[in-house]
Amino acid sequence: MKRVFSGVQPTGNIHIGNYLGAMKQFVDLQEEMDCFFCVVDLHSVTLPQDPKSIYSHTLDVASLYLAIGIDPKKSTIFVQSHVPAHAELGWLLQCNSYMGELNRMTQFKDKSKGSESVSVGLFTYPNLMAADILLYDTHIVPVGNDQKQHIELCRDIAIRFNNRFGETFVIPEPQIKKSGARIMALDDPSKKMSKSAENPLSRITLMDSPEQLKKAIMKATTDSEGQIRFDLENKAGVSNLLTIYSEFSGMSISELEQKYEGLGYGALKKDLVEVVTASLSSIQQRYHEIRNSDEIRNILKEGAEKAEQVANITLRRVKEKMGFVLL
Ligand code: TYM
Numbered sequence: 001m002k003r004v005f006s007g008v009q010p011t012g013n014i015h016i017g018n019y020l021g022a023m024k025q026f027v028d029l030q031e032e033m034d035c036f037f038c039v040v041d042l043h044s045v046t047l048p049q050d051p052k053s054i055y056s057h058t059l060d061v062a063s064l065y066l067a068i069g070i071d072p073k074k075s076t077i078f079v080q081s082h083v084p085a086h087a088e089l090g091w092l093l094q095c096n097s098y099m100g101e102l103n104r105m106t107q108f109k110d111k112s113k114g115s116e117s118v119s120v121g122l123f124t125y126p127n128l129m130a131a132d133i134l135l136y137d138t139h140i141v142p143v144g145n146d147q148k149q150h151i152e153l154c155r156d157i158a159i160r161f162n163n164r165f166g167e168t169f170v171i172p173e174p175q176i177k178k179s180g181a182r183i184m185a186l187d188d189p190s191k192k193m194s195k196s197a198e199n200p201l202s203r204i205t206l207m208d209s210p211e212q213l214k215k216a217i218m219k220a221t222t223d224s225e226g227q228i229r230f231d232l233e234n235k236a237g238v239s240n241l242l243t244i245y246s247e248f249s250g251m252s253i254s255e256l257e258q259k260y261e262g263l264g265y266g267a268l269k270k271d272l273v274e275v276v277t278a279s280l281s282s283i284q285q286r287y288h289e290i291r292n293s294d295e296i297r298n299i300l301k302e303g304a305e306k307a308e309q310v311a312n313i314t315l316r317r318v319k320e321k322m323g324f325v326l327l
Contacts, residue, residue, distance in 0.1 A: 003036070004140045005141060007039070008022070010039055014064055016276070018195075020247045022142055022143050022144050026065070027068055037065055038080050039079045041081045042086060064287060076306045082307075082308075083307050086311070089134065094124050102126060107146065130153065130154035134172070135310070139170060140173055140175050143176060179253070180247045186202055190236060218273070222265050229257050230253045241269070245275060
């Protein structure tokens with residue numbers, strides 16, 4: 001059976017970009033594959049974080065995994081710091097990759113821009129991410145478009161390691177959706193929707209109330225043409241709204257273009273509010289049932305035990321190949 005691994009950082013409220021780009025795929029994949037879904041808390045400390053916020057967001061992300069439909073009987077759900085092999089393999093991979101290749105990572109350039117003291121962890125972040133993936137002999141990594149470069153680097157590191165030390169790692173493939181892999185900010189469709197943007201109206205989080213998401217959608221930047229059609233180059237705002245609509249409703253973009261022919265942006269936005277509200281309300285109901293129950297901690301404990309068993313076998317194989325004395 002093919003193996004799947006993916007992770008989400010507990011750095012803020014999960015938004016519909018995270019959901020449509022990555023997490024929604026997780027739910028479908030668990031039906032046919034052996035899936036590991038991780039809350040990557042070690043990644044989140046590459047930038048300064050409030051300890052209280054990491055603590056609560058870690059439990060939030062784990063609860064959301066369940067609330068969107070990930071079934072702990074089918075998939076392994078766990079927290080990265082509960083499995084020490086991640087940090088250990090991360091180090092070994094740091095020693096098998098080069099400053100030059102890490103220097104090319106656009107996410108490092110973006111996140112370090114303008115900051116005087118950048119942590120070493122932010123620079124070596126892709127090594128830890130490669131460790132996450134390679135520890136589980138992963139075949140498929142479902143992610144949004146912004147993680148493509150990191151997965152390419154992970155593949156390069158794994159191929160190089162295999163060439164140097166002999167067959168050790170499975171070479172993973174990214175799985176990036178054709179539509180929805182890059183949801184843009186509502187206030188500025190030239191930027192990707194992000195957890196950390198200052199303007200809360202730039203995003204819709206999975207926890208938004210109907211009033212909050214209505215405000216963000218009704219204020220979303222469009223254009224002055226007044227025609228509802230998909231055109232990424234000239235109509236980025238409207239195209240983004242159509243993508244979100246299509247992803248939540250299951251209707252194709254061309255069906256939506258037909259439905260709204262001759263109508264204005266107000267009509268599109270009003271219906272989009274309804275579609276998103278309906279989808280999020282069932283997720284939110286389940287989330288509130290889970291978040292403060294004991295169930296979540298038990299699931300994470302079982303998940304960590306299962307993940308650790310798989311990860312430790314790979315780590316041992318790596319150490320053996322590299323010449324470490326094993327007991
Ligand atoms: P993170 O926490 O930033 O995002 C989680 C997932 O959401 C996707 N995503 C988006 N998709 C569409 N539109 C957007 N605007 C958008 N913003 C984010 C991301 O691509 C991601 O799939 N480095 C990863 C976490 C990670 C990981 C891993 C992922 C650590 N180890 C191993 C896969 C495999 C990150 O920061 O994701």
